[in-house]
Amino acid sequence: DFDIDIVAVVNDTVGTMMTCGYDDQNCEIGLIVGTGSNACYMEEMRHIDMVEGDEGRMCINMEWGAFGDDGTLNDIRTEFDREIDMGSLNPGKQL
Secondary structure (H helix, E strand, O other): OOOOOOOOOOOHHHHHHHHHHHHOOOOOEEEEEOOOEEEEEEEEHHHOOOOOOOOOEEEEEOOHHHOOOOOOOOOOOOHHHHHHHHOOOOOOOOO
16 A cells, blocks of 8 residues: 555656656656657746636647648648558558
């Protein structure tokens, strides 16, 4: 048995940035490149309309893994991109 207090539940990208930030207060970006990819960054609160208050900063998790799933990238995809995509486990997803 362990006596622990859970203070946050974060994904790997945010956890990576927080770990770096623990050692280096200038850390601004968390980046995961592996079986998938994602990024997060620190943003000034005054630029975040969805949250009240202008003081401080907030970590923004991009969750960009599905970027392009809606066809946004179709105009710049090459024949090689399409070939790799069609051979993937999830064609048309996580381009």
